[in-house]
Amino acid sequence: MDREQNIERFVNLLKRSRRGNLKIYIGMIAGVGKSYRMLQDAHELIRNGIDVQIGFIETHERPETAALIEGLTVIPRKKLFYKGKELEEMDLQSILTIHPEVVIVDELAHTNVEGSIHSKRWQDVLDILDAGISVITAVNIQHLEGISEIVSDIAGFEIKERVPDSLLADADEVVNIDLTADELLTRLKSGKIYKQDKIHHALANFFKPETILQLRELALKEVALRVEKKVISTIPVNSGIRHEKFLACISSHEKTPRKVIHKVARLATRFNASFVVLYVQTPKEHPDKIPLANQRYLSNHFKLATELGGEVIQIKTSHVSKGIIKACEENQITTVCIGKPELGFISLLYSLFIYRWFVNRLYKFNIDLIVLT
Numbered sequence: 001m002d003r004e005q006n007i008e009r010f011v012n013l014l015k016r017s018r019r020g021n022l023k024i025y026i027g028m029i030a031g032v033g034k035s036y037r038m039l040q041d042a043h044e045l046i047r048n049g050i051d052v053q054i055g056f057i058e059t060h061e062r063p064e065t066a067a068l069i070e071g072l073t074v075i076p077r078k079k080l081f082y083k084g085k086e087l088e089e090m091d092l093q094s095i096l097t098i099h100p101e102v103v104i105v106d107e108l109a110h111t112n113v114e115g116s117i118h119s120k121r122w123q124d125v126l127d128i129l130d131a132g133i134s135v136i137t138a139v140n141i142q143h144l145e146g147i148s149e150i151v152s153d154i155a156g157f158e159i160k161e162r163v164p165d166s167l168l169a170d171a172d173e174v175v176n177i178d179l180t181a182d183e184l185l186t187r188l189k190s191g192k193i194y195k196q197d198k199i200h201h202a203l204a205n206f207f208k209p210e211t212i213l214q215l216r217e218l219a220l221k222e223v224a225l226r227v228e229k230k231v232i233s234t235i236p237v238n239s240g241i242r243h244e245k246f247l248a249c250i251s252s253h254e255k256t257p258r259k260v261i262h263k264v265a266r267l268a269t270r271f272n273a274s275f276v277v278l279y280v281q282t283p284k285e286h287p288d289k290i291p292l293a294n295q296r297y298l299s300n301h302f303k304l305a306t307e308l309g310g311e312v313i314q315i316k317t318s319h320v321s322k323g324i325i326k327a328c329e330e331n332q333i334t335t336v337c338i339g340k341p342e343l344g345f346i347s348l349l350y351s352l353f354i355y356r357w358f359v360n361r362l363y364k365f366n367i368d369l370i371v372l373t
Contacts, residue, residue: 007044010173020129023173024108025138026223028215029206031184031193032177034138035059038104039068041136045102046072055103055128055135056090056121062192075103080113087113092124095133102134109143109161122163139163141219142206146265146308149258154214155206164307165265168226176223181212225269244273247333248310249324250301252285252294256339257301263372264337265308276331277305280323281316321358328367335368 010023023041025034035057042052054074059065075098078091089112095103105128110121118124125135142151146165152158168174179187187193188207206215248264250257261277268275279298287295302312313331315323324336362369 003040003044006173006175007041007048010041011045011048011050018132020132020134021173022125022129022134022167022171023136023175024168024171025136025175025177026168026219027138027140027177028179028219029140029142029184029212030060031187032179034140034177035106036062036065036068037175037177038106038136038138039065039072042072042102042104043068051101053095053098053100053103055095055105057104057106060193061195064192073100080115082113082115089113089116090121090124092117092127095128096131099131099133102136103128105135105137108137108139108167109163111161120161120163122167125167141215141222144168144222145304146262146269147218147222149262150218151215154211164309165269166307166309168222169269169309171226174223174226176219178216178220181209181216184212185209244268244271244334245332246271246273246275247324247327247331247336248275248277248305249320249336249338250277250279251339252279252290252298254293254297257297258304260337260339260372261301261305261308261310265305265310267335267337268309273334275310276327276333277301277310277312278324278327279312279314280320281314282320283318319354321354325358325361328362328365333367335370336362337370337372339372 010021025037027034039057042054045052052072054069054072056077057065057069057074059069075091075094077088078094080087080089090105105121105125108122108125112119112121112124116124118127125137128135141147142155142159143161143163144151144165145162148159148162184193185203185207188199188202191199194202206212246264246268248260250260264275264277267273279301283289285294305312311331313327315326317323317326327333328336359369
């Protein structure tokens with residue numbers, strides 16, 4: 001589909017929905033041309049009679065990108081003082097008051113200055129969409145919450161600014177801006193991405209060829225998943241195909257539950273399915289007995305599950321296996337996912353009698369069991 005057809009389809013989406021429509025450009029890394037494409041879209045939408053204004057754009061002093069701002073209406077940024085310095089942020093209130101048909105919002109994963117309405121820019125975008133304003137925005141693949149652990153392994157450090165997968169799941173369009181590693185490195189070395197004094201540092205970090213290739217693969221797979229999900233969603237519920245619903249079973253420990261939630265969220269995306277995160281509270285983890293650290297871990301796990309688009313449920317029982325079966329029956333679960341069992345879980349679930357009972361119950365309800373490594 002060429003650019004004109006893309007714009008025409010986006011124009012039609014604008015006219016069909018009261019809530020704002022969301023278009024997200026994904027890039028494997030900085031400098032692939034996301035901001036440039038958003039500004040191109042703005043000009044083309046204006047030519048189609050759509051009122052487009054710039055809520056926030058970051059040109060990084062790239063001449064080609066900066067040149068495209070000419071002829072566009074830019075909503076002034078809001079000035080805030082933080083730690084004795086004057087800083088600028090996107091002015092959410094002005095955008096809501098002016099109420100253009102479409103607003104361009106760059107750097108979706110950005111953390112707002114303290115004192116802003118929301119802590120994250122993606123939260124600003126939700127307010128804009130709810131006001132009936134459509135948004136064209138952009139984000140690099142490393143900022144996606146659902147693959148944060150994979151990106152950490154690739155980059156060697158944790159990416160702090162992240163965007164929930166649910167935002168992409170709800171987007172009307174997700175478009176990948178793709179370049180080969182050679183093309184990107186040529187742009188970098190010629191000074192088209194960063195100034196000369198930053199190029200060496202970039203080459204030693206995110207712009208290593210092997211890192212670029214892995215991030216590119218992630219970006220391509222992510223957009224492919226979103227396209228596949230759109231296709232699958234057109235299949236009627238009564239078509240005879242089983243519609244999956246995953247159950248992620250977690251504990252109050254720190255690390256394994258995060259991995260389980262991330263992996264189940266990805267599985268749910270792959271199958272165009274919903275997922276539920278279950279915590280079974282046994283008597284030994286009664287609020288009066290559970291350590292404060294574990295309470296914090298649980299709170300963070302629940303928050304992560306919600307951000308990734310899952311539903312959180314808690315069940316109080318002395319028997320973890322019975323709690324899982326109860327959750328399956330009440331939530332029409334098709335697949336149960338657990339982490340590699342630890343000693344406490346083994347003693348409850350994997351003693352011979354309980355294991356046999358548990359598996360038989362899953363079999364009776366045609367529920368699959370996956371042990372995630």
